[in-house]
Every structure is written in structure tokens, then in C-alpha cells.
Amino acid sequence: MVQGLLQHWDAYTDDHHNTWKRLYERQVANLEGKASPLYLRSLAAMQGALTRDDVPRISAMEALLQQTTGWSLTVVPGLIPVEDFFQLLAQKRFCTSTWVRRPDQLDYIEEPDMFHDTFGHIPPLMDADFAAFMHRFGEVGAALVAAGEEEAVLGLQRLYWYFVEFGFLRGATGEPELLGAGIMSSFGETNHAWSLKHALKPMVLEDVMNTPFRTDVIQTDYFLVDDVVTLRHDLDQWFAAFNLEAQP
């Protein structure tokens, strides 16, 4: 089980806060006209806790999540094993790092830092439908890990990659809009993904679960989700075929 760490907020330097501010301001401007209202609404709802001013405090973001969708945050040093990750989600906990990239890493960073983990991932957890999807995703994942269903677990990891990290969401006008955290937290990825918005694949679970991904190259496949609630129902239907109890 993951042992949550503490954020040492006073240890951030001016460099950290300046890097944060540059990343935040540049990305908010870049997302204009591209990001889904689900994301923008949620980011706006986090004002006071996740702002351009300085590196955010985990406790302030968590307090807002708690009030809104009942989620909590766990500080981790970096990537954690998938079984632990599912367990946390099943308990309505999202994990985040607290380190901020160097000023010369504004455009590219190999391992997710706090800007990715928070600016990218946390706002949508303020949305009831998105939060419910993530919770269910964790419960389903934990059950499949416990049952030793390795292929299904791999399928879930691909769904996470192509939806939570790199997904598009269909907007009210029918046009695709950006949602995935890997896109929202990256200037280059935002523009690259946006340039491919007319070549999206429909989010059909069995297709996405059979699409391998690479973390070390720029993305070529993007999927479009029509509706987050429908995706959760699709996930439930897929999971029902395993005849397992979801693990709370």
C-alpha cells in the first residue's frame, strides 16, 4: 500500500514558483478555444487553490475536492505500481508528485511532474461525472488485478492512456475538445493533438483496449469520447462479463 508523503511547500524556491507561473499562464492561453468546458469549468472552480500565482498547496486543492466530489490526494514520489494506483482510485484518492520541473524543461519532461499531475489531472476530478468514472475505473481495476486478469488490466491501462491522459471529449456543438491530462499539461502536445482533431478514432472500448501505446514518442492515435457517463456505463458492461465483484 502506498504511504503518502508530505508536501514541503516552504521549500519551493522562486525558480519553482516562476516556472509554475510560466507553465500555467502559457497553457491557459494555449487552451483557449480548444479545451472542453468540463475542464475549464473545473479549473475555474479551483481558483484559490490552483492558480497561476505560485506552486499550489496539496491541502488547499484537496479541501476543494473534498467539498465537491469527496476526493482526496495522496503525495507520491513518482510513478507507482498499477495495483496501488487502482487501489487509490477505488478509495477516491488521486496521487500527485510535488516536484516542479527545471526552467529548461518547460517544453518537455520525461517523467510527470507536479504541473502535469495537478494542472492536468486534478481539475476534472471536480466534475461529478468524471470523478464517478475515475472511481469506478479504480474499483474495476482493483478487482481485475485481484483476479489475476492480466490482459484485462492491460486493456484498462490503455483506456487510461487514451482517455484520461490523451482523450478528446465531444463538445455541445459536436466538435472535439481537449480533455486528457497529458494534453492539458503540455504546450507542444496541445498543439499537436489539436492539429489531429479531424482524425480521431471513436472511443470503442474493445478497440482502445487493443491499441498499444508508447510513452516515449509523440502520440499518433487519439480517441474521441462522446460522453463520460456513457463511457462509465460501457466500462461497467465490459466488467460485468468477468463475473467479479468490484473492489471498493
Ligand SMILES: [Fe+2]
Ligand atoms: Fe498523467
